[in-house]
Amino acid sequence: MVRPPHHHAAIWTFKRMNMLSPQRQRLVVIGNGMAGMRTVAELLARTPHRYDITVFGAEPHPNYDRIALSSVLAGEKTLDEIVINSRAWYDENNIRLITSDAAVSIDRLARTVTSASGLVAPYDKLLLATGSKPLVPPLPGLTLPGVCTFRDIADVNQMITASETQKRAVVIGGGLLGLEAAWGLKRRGMSVAVVHLMPTLMERQLDVAAGTLLQRDLDERGIAFFTNGQTEEITGTERATGVKLSDGREVPADIVVVAIGIRPNVDLGRACGLEVNRGIVVGDDMATADPSIYAVGECIEHRGQVFGLVLPIWEQAKVCAARLAGDEEACYVTPPLSTKLKITGIDVFSAGALSAAAEEDEELIYQDRKRGTYRKLVLRDNRIVGTVLYGEVKDGPWYFQQMRDGADIEAIRDRLILGEAAASLTGTVDPTAKVKALADSAEICGCNGVCKGTITAAINDLKLTTLDGVRAHTKASASCGSCTPLVEGLLLLTTGVDAKAAGPKPMCKCTSHGHAFVRKAIVAEGMKTIPEVMHRLGWLRPDGCHSCRPALNYYLLCAWPGEYVDDAQSRFVNERNHANIQKDGTYSVIPRMWGGQTNPRELRAIADVADKFGIPEMKVTGGQRIDLLGVKREDLPAVWADLNAAGMVSGHAYGKALRTVKTCVGSTWCRFGTQDSTSMGVALEKMTWGSWHPHKVKLAVSGCPRNCAEATIKDFGVIAVDSGWELHIGGNGGIHLRGTDLLCKVETPDEVLEYCGAFLQLYREEAYYLDRTAPYVERVGLDYVKARVVEDAENRRALHARFLHAQTFAQHDPWAAQNENATFKTLVPAE
Amino acid sequence: MDGNILSNAWVEVARLGDIPRLGSRVVATATGDVALFRTGDDSVFALDDHCPHKGGPLSQGIVHGHNVTCPLHNWVIDLSTGEAQAPDIGCVRRTPVRLEGDRILLALRA
Numbered sequence: 013m014v015r016p017p018h019h020h021a022a023i024w025t026f027k028r029m030n031m032l033s034p035q036r037q038r039l040v041v042i043g044n045g046m047a048g049m050r051t052v053a054e055l056l057a058r059t060p061h062r063y064d065i066t067v068f069g070a071e072p073h074p075n076y077d078r079i080a081l082s083s084v085l086a087g088e089k090t091l092d093e094i095v096i097n098s099r100a101w102y103d104e105n106n107i108r109l110i111t112s113d114a115a116v117s118i119d120r121l122a123r124t125v126t127s128a129s130g131l132v133a134p135y136d137k138l139l140l141a142t143g144s145k146p147l148v149p150p151l152p153g154l155t156l157p158g159v160c161t162f163r164d165i166a167d168v169n170q171m172i173t174a175s176e177t178q179k180r181a182v183v184i185g186g187g188l189l190g191l192e193a194a195w196g197l198k199r200r201g202m203s204v205a206v207v208h209l210m211p212t213l214m215e216r217q218l219d220v221a222a223g224t225l226l227q228r229d230l231d232e233r234g235i236a237f238f239t240n241g242q243t244e245e246i247t248g249t250e251r252a253t254g255v256k257l258s259d260g261r262e263v264p265a266d267i268v269v270v271a272i273g274i275r276p277n278v279d280l281g282r283a284c285g286l287e288v289n290r291g292i293v294v295g296d297d298m299a300t301a302d303p304s305i306y307a308v309g310e311c312i313e314h315r316g317q318v319f320g321l322v323l324p325i326w327e328q329a330k331v332c333a334a335r336l337a338g339d340e341e342a343c344y345v346t347p348p349l350s351t352k353l354k355i356t357g358i359d360v361f362s363a364g365a366l367s368a369a370a371e372e373d374e375e376l377i378y379q380d381r382k383r384g385t386y387r388k389l390v391l392r393d394n395r396i397v398g399t400v401l402y403g404e405v406k407d408g409p410w411y412f413q414q415m416r417d418g419a420d421i422e423a424i425r426d427r428l429i430l431g432e433a434a435a436s437l438t439g440t441v442d443p444t445a446k447v448k449a450l451a452d453s454a455e456i457c458g459c460n461g462v463c464k465g466t467i468t469a470a471i472n473d474l475k476l477t478t479l480d481g482v483r484a485h486t487k488a489s490a491s492c493g494s495c496t497p498l499v500e501g502l503l504l505l506t507t508g509v510d511a512k513a514a515g516p517k518p519m520c521k522c523t524s525h526g527h528a529f530v531r532k533a534i535v536a537e538g539m540k541t542i543p544e545v546m547h548r549l550g551w552l553r554p555d556g557c558h559s560c561r562p563a564l565n566y567y568l569l570c571a572w573p574g575e576y577v578d579d580a581q582s583r584f585v586n587e588r589n590h591a592n593i594q595k596d597g598t599y600s601v602i603p604r605m606w607g608g609q610t611n612p613r614e615l616r617a618i619a620d621v622a623d624k625f626g627i628p629e630m631k632v633t634g635g636q637r638i639d640l641l642g643v644k645r646e647d648l649p650a651v652w653a654d655l656n657a658a659g660m661v662s663g664h665a666y667g668k669a670l671r672t673v674k675t676c677v678g679s680t681w682c683r684f685g686t687q688d689s690t691s692m693g694v695a696l697e698k699m700t701w702g703s704w705h706p707h708k709v710k711l712a713v714s715g716c717p718r719n720c721a722e723a724t725i726k727d728f729g730v731i732a733v734d735s736g737w738e739l740h741i742g743g744n745g746g747i748h749l750r751g752t753d754l755l756c757k758v759e760t761p762d763e764v765l766e767y768c769g770a771f772l773q774l775y776r777e778e779a780y781y782l783d784r785t786a787p788y789v790e791r792v793g794l795d796y797v798k799a800r801v802v803e804d805a806e807n808r809r810a811l812h813a814r815f816l817h818a819q820t821f822a823q824h825d826p827w828a829a830q831n832e833n834a835t836f837k838t839l840v841p842a843e
Numbered sequence: 844m845d846g847n848i849l850s851n852a853w854v855e856v857a858r859l860g861d862i863p864r865l866g867s868r869v870v871a872t873a874t875g876d877v878a879l880f881r882t883g884d885d886s887v888f889a890l891d892d893h894c895p896h897k898g899g900p901l902s903q904g905i906v907h908g909h910n911v912t913c914p915l916h917n918w919v920i921d922l923s924t925g926e927a928q929a930p931d932i933g934c935v936r937r938t939p940v941r942l943e944g945d946r947i948l949l950a951l952r953a
Contacts (some may be wrong), residue, residue, distance in 0.1 A: 555906075589903065595915065808939055841872070
């Protein structure tokens with residue numbers, strides 16, 4: 013078959029050829045970019061001989077991967093490597109490629125396209141794939157040498173050349189494009205600053221949390237950021253010397269890259285009278301208002317939407333090719349979009365909604381600061397409608413698939429956020445999967461140094477079937493308990509016994525009842541003593557054990573304030589002796605310092621006590637108190653008497669009780685302080701001291717959001733803001749670090765006290781013994797706490813009143829008058 | 844491990860009322876502190892105040908049945924034998940003890 017041998021062939025060649033094969037139509041493509049050539053490739057795959065194809069390209073290059081330009085700029089790829097279709101491909105497919113000669117006009121009546129050089133190409137079908145132009149704001153100085161955009165190979169070459177001789181670059185735009193430009197220039201050795209209009213980077217693809225992580229990581233890689241930065245002008249007279257921001261900041265630069273975005277290139281479409289809004293308007297068939305003219309890619313507008321990402325454009329190419337091939341059915345629907353950032357070592361994935369937009373939307377969030385990973389899923393009606401991944405993105409395509417499929421995630425909701433591997437396990441999670449994968453030498457219990465092999469051997473050799481059995485024989489999970497799920501998994505793996513399946517966990521071996529049941533029964537049936545509870549609830553052992561007795565003592569104390577007589581013999585040693593037992597049998601003594609405040613008189617008294625009793629070590633605690641370590645049991649009452657004499661009382665550092673209220677100095681001294689956090693802390697401590705709880709309770713008050721008192725890892729944390737106080741709950745340091753949840757914001761100190769008392773009372777009344785507020789809040793849910801404490805004002809006041817009532821019986825210094833307590837004294841037999 | 848009773852002298856160290864039920868007191872002896880326990884059924888036991896595990900003061904533990912739980916690491920010691928409850932292995936030295944009325948007598952080593 014006769015074919016035009018080369019793109020220089022003249023127009024008559026087509027005419028003659030058409031006479032030879034009259035059924036062949038002429039397709040002219042304006043734009044030699046990714047959208048146009050993808051359409052041509054799709055078309056050739058469907059119908060290789062239907063059209064004689066002519067392509068006009070403004071750039072001198074064959075079709076290349078524009079997305080990979082950032083990799084070229086970063087020096088990770090060469091220009092040759094990003095070519096998609098070589099000239100040979102055009103030749104092989106008999107496509108007439110005209111480069112460096114832009115199409116400049118369309119005659120829709122004559123159905124011809126005319127190029128800058130005067131070449132005229134007639135068409136039966138015309139495809140507009142003119143792409144986009146860089147979005148450039150009308151800034152003074154834009155035309156200075158040293159200013160460029162980031163759109164094509166010429167731009168990249170200009171930047172590469174500049175990077176070889178110049179030092180400083182400013183990139184205007186902290187979106188995808190701008191950050192890739194910035195990173196490329198950084199890789200080429202320039203010092204780079206990014207000016208971004210918005211407070212966080214890539215705000216269209218990332219939520220604030222992920223955008224903040226991204227900025228932190230790029231900051232560490234040496235890129236400087238000027239966020240909230242509105243560029244006012246590019247400075248310089250001969251060439252660009254920097255940018256000036258509207259707030260007065262100036263950033264010096266040798267080159268300025270404007271990369272704030274793109275806008276559809278609609279010039280040709282508009283000139284020939286097609287309907288144009290933001291882009292050239294097309295229907296679902298990818299045809300413009302003129303049925304013989306199609307358009308695809310970044311130049312179009314479809315149902316009000318314009319495009320900058322490759323995936324929908326591939327879809328458009330497919331539909332357009334089908335239509336050109338005669339398929340009357342093919343319709344374009346914009347698929348959900350996903351984004352990835354091409355900066356080596358920084359992984360970002362984003363698709364769909366960035367955050368909950370409607371009331372029924374929910375967000376699942378997983379964050380691991382240490383590993384620098386962040387995941388957020390936005391759910392609506394049990395379906396994923398948005399995904400933001402940072403740091404670890406391997407699950408991005410899978411989430412994206414679920415999102416596109418509209419898959420119902422109800423069944424895998426509990427592990428969805430952990431990704432495909434966790435969620436793909438059929439039915440419920442296989443609790444043995446994790447332990448199965450471990451080697452025998454892998455340590456399971458860090459507290460007691462027990463490895464997997466030891467536990468498995470014990471289970472097999474001793475025929476163990478219960479968690480308690482494993483604990484007793486191996487000590488695994490017998491201390492802090494954080495490895496309990498692993499041990500339970502090992503039991504299940506080794507014996508098939510599911511330690512968790514037996515309903516609520518019994519309180520201890522003395523009973524089959526769980527904590528919730530016992531707490532309820534005590535109140536409902538009006539049980540008033542430990543023996544009564546044990547008798548009526550069928551305890552297996554007459555005086556229980558070291559595990560259930562302290563719990564019952566607390567439950568009764570909480571249920572019947574003022575009425576229940578505390579049972580010292582059911583208190584753990586620390587609470588019985590009002591001091592913390594140490595490994596050598598001595599005790600530590602910590603006097604209360606209200607809100608962490610002290611004075612010379614107290615400090616002298618403490619120093620005197622240390623001298624007088626030969627106390628070997630003193631230390632400042634994390635809760636802003638002074639710890640006297642190594643006090644002998646017999647000395648405790650006398651030590652306390654001396655501290656009492658100086659006006660100090662027990663700090664309850666030993667109890668399942670209100671421990672400390674940590675404060676910063678607040679507005680009294682601090683130049684950033686917004687409220688008097690110290691006085692607030694003292695007031696809270698005066699209200700709450702002496703209160704007994706299911707576990708220790710720590711409070712903190714910070715005078716401003718800098719949060720120097722670390723209020724967000726406390727059971728009840730208060731952060732002063734200009735307009736009042738933020739109240740946070742359910743945080744703790746400890747084995748499982750947990751940041752607080754924001755309960756609400758209040759305006760006055762009185763409200764802080766009321767909400768605090770109400771929350772603590774709710775916790776006191778409902779938590780299981782030895783559960784801190786963190787597991788309690790996780791068990792009942794933040795919404796529940798809000799409903800009880802925030803939304804129901806009457807209930808809040810009632811809780812607070814019950815707390816204050818209990819306090820009237822609890823606020824007695826346990827250190828006072830202990831000199832008479834014989835149990836501290838050692839008996840010395842008479843000779 | 845009761846020691847040689849023949850060379851011991853019975854010494855009164857306390858009255859029953861000096862020890863709370865499910866409680867204990869410490870007695871200083873020539874061979875170290877002895878913990879004196881009173882259980883729920885008013886039985887009295889005397890053991891070295893020293894857990895076989897890490898030396899915790901048993902006198903400060905919680906008493907339940909004829910057992911005490913060490914306050915340091917929750918080993919449970921049988922007061923009548925001095926043996927640690929299985930699977931822990933260890934034994935505490937006992938001191939012979941006798942109740943005469945409400946007088947508590949220990950057989951202290953000379």
